[in-house]
Amino acid sequence: MQSLRLRSVASVSALLLLCFSPGADAQTSTLVPGLSRIAGTDPASGIAYARLLLEGKLLSSAEEQPKPRPTLTAQCTQQPNGKLFFELFANYGGVEDTAFHRPWQPSDGGVFAPTTVKVKITMEFLGYTHVKPVTRQWEKLDAPAGQFRYNPPSGASSNMEDSTFYLQYLKALPTLRLTYAGKSAEFLTTPLLDQVRKEPLCKASHL
Numbered sequence: 001m002q003s004l005r006l007r008s009v010a011s012v013s014a015l016l017l018l019c020f021s022p023g024a025d026a027q028t029s030t031l032v033p034g035l036s037r038i039a040g041t042d043p044a045s046g047i048a049y050a051r052l053l054l055e056g057k058l059l060s061s062a063e064e065q066p067k068p069r070p071t072l073t074a075q076c077t078q079q080p081n082g083k084l085f086f087e088l089f090a091n092y093g094g095v096e097d098t099a100f101h102r103p104w105q106p107s108d109g110g111v112f113a114p115t116t117v118k119v120k121i122t123m124e125f126l127g128y129t130h131v132k133p134v135t136r137q138w139e140k141l142d143a144p145a146g147q148f149r150y151n152p153p154s155g156a157s158s159n160m161e162d163s164t165f166y167l168q169y170l171k172a173l174p175t176l177r178l179t180y181a182g183k184s185a186e187f188l189t190t191p192l193l194d195q196v197r198k199e200p201l202c203k204a205s206h207l
Contacts, residue, residue, distance in 0.1 A: 026099065035191045038098060039201075045102045046080040050201045056187035058093055059177070066093025070185035072176065074192060075100070076202035084204040088150040088163040090121075090138075092183045097144035116140060118157075121148065121180045123166065127173030136161075138180075148180075164206050167193065171207075 026040040034055040041048045056070040073089040104114065116139040124133040137158045138148040151157035170176060174190045196202045 031195055032191055035195065036098075037195070037199075038100065040100065042100060042102045045105065047100075047102055048078045048201060049100045050076045050199050051098065051100060052076075052192055052195050052199065052202075053098060054187055054189065054192040056185050059184040059186055068096060069093050070187070071095065071098075072178075072185075072187040072189070072192065073098075074196050074202065074205070076196075076199055076204065078201055084201065086162075086164055086202060086204040087152075088166075089141075089147055090150075090178055090185070091147045092180070092185050095144055095146040097147075099144075101141075101143055114142065116142065118151065119148070119180060121178050124177040124179070125166075125169045125173035126175035126177060129173070131169070131173065164204070167196070167205055167207055 025043065026038050028036065028038050030036050031052075036053045037050060038053070039048075039050040052074040054072045054074075055068075056072055058065055058070055070093045071089075071091050075087045075089060077085045077087075079085070118137050118139050120135050121138045122133050122135045125131055137151045139151055141147045141149055150163040151159050152162050153159050170189045170193060174188060174193070175186060176189050177184055177186045193207060196205050197207045
């Protein structure tokens with residue numbers, strides 16, 4: 001009887017952990033080699049999301065490629081009121097948490113959203129011609145650690161353009177190189193852009 005009770009408690013605990021874990025309802029699929037899709041609806045906020053994850057490579061002869069590899073993520077969301085958003089995330093490898101993390105809400109505690117560290121990342125667009133690299137503000141996320149998010153224009157951001165502005169660059173110059181703190185990661189974005197065009201939640205990308 002005691003053993004049965006312990007198993008029951010363990011089963012309930014596992015179920016609760018699943019229900020309250022980020023992305024617990026997510027459906028994951030591999031679209032083409034190096035490009036995957038995670039989609040679902042966040043139960044706490046009602047936000048529907050699709051995350052398109054593109055693997056890249058770290059440009060360093062002194063190090064082996066990290067595992068997981070650097071990732072460029074296009075995140076498309078729809079609020080319960082129907083409003084669509086497009087966001088761009090990136091990391092330099094070693095980030096295993098690919099789940100959707102909903103935006104801060106007052107129910108999470110505190111009066112204001114937690115502040116994040118803002119950093120400057122150099123963005124280079126490579127292709128048939130050469131354009132001048134740009135340095136733009138990204139933020140270091142607390143969860144998952146190692147992930148960066150492009151800051152959209154706002155009172156707390158020095159950026160004048162939304163990330164969708166640079167998707168137009170990538171249509172002609174499809175290789176994106178991101179450099180920060182002595183590390184550079186490179187992504188061939190053509191398959192990512194193709195999938196963004198097909199994704200119903202990604203209409204805010206304007207592709």
